[in-house]
């Protein structure tokens with residue numbers, strides 16, 4: 001998967017400004033960057049949910065940004081995605097949620113579907129939840145179910161948008177481990193968008209930092225650890241600039 005010279009603006013908000021990136025096959029690429037820098041917008045371009053103003057999006061030898069809706073439908077079957085709001089359908093059981101893509105896109109018999117779904121639930125560490133109602137699960141369990149649904153068609157590429165948001169550090173760590181295991185078990189190419197720095201270093205083969213719609217840095221985790229680019233260090237260490245702090249409204253009773 002790769003993008004070349006991608007540009008996207010919403011009105012006067014120029015979100016992606018000449019972005020070029022490639023995502024090596026079989027590896028995990030982590031895309032980081034401050035909130036609002038266009039990470040989710042980038043992912044949406046990869047599956048054709050958004051069309052660029054200029055530039056190209058390629059999945060193997062298919063030009064995604066030029067595909068018709070039916071062409072996109074075919075490509076999306078080979079791509080798993082875990083949305084930022086990893087929504088499950090609350091009106092369906094866990095098993096029906098995970099089995100949904102199979103019902104839509106495969107010829108498997110009901111028994112084979114059930115078996116596949118049980119196997120996926122087992123793989124992500126929530127066995128015995130098949131008949132449960134998603135509303136009765138914890139946030140971490142729901143993420144796992146959403147993860148099982150994202151990989152149930154055994155895609156060769158999976159996109160994760162903030163897979164650990166809202167989880168405590170231990171559960172985040174488990175999701176990190178799962179991402180790595182799934183990648184090995186299914187020989188997936190993974191693209192993970194996150195601002196979870198700990199997760200990034202845990203799972204990345206390659207890391208990319210976006211800043212103001214462009215690639216600020218890309219490299220191995222080791223290269224990121226050793227960089228002396230002050231902007232990259234500041235991001236990794238989570239330090240706000242004076243300007244960013246000055247933008248905050250005073251809190252009554254706390255600030256003078």
Ligand SMILES: Nc1ncnc2c1ncn2[C@@H]1O[C@H](COP(=O)(O)OP(=O)(O)OP(=O)(O)O)[C@@H](O)[C@H]1O
Nearest residue numbers: 010013015033034035036037038039040041042195
């Ligand atoms: N459909 C849309 N219409 C108009 N503006 C949009 C749309 N989608 C995204 N934007 C704008 O594009 C910018 C980038 O949004 P995006 O969701 O990609 O940020 P992000 O990097 O994923 O942030 P976060 O880390 O908070 O999820 C934001 O300014 C957002 O308001």
Ligand SMILES: [Mg+2]
Nearest residue numbers: 039040084161
């Ligand atoms: Mg986002």
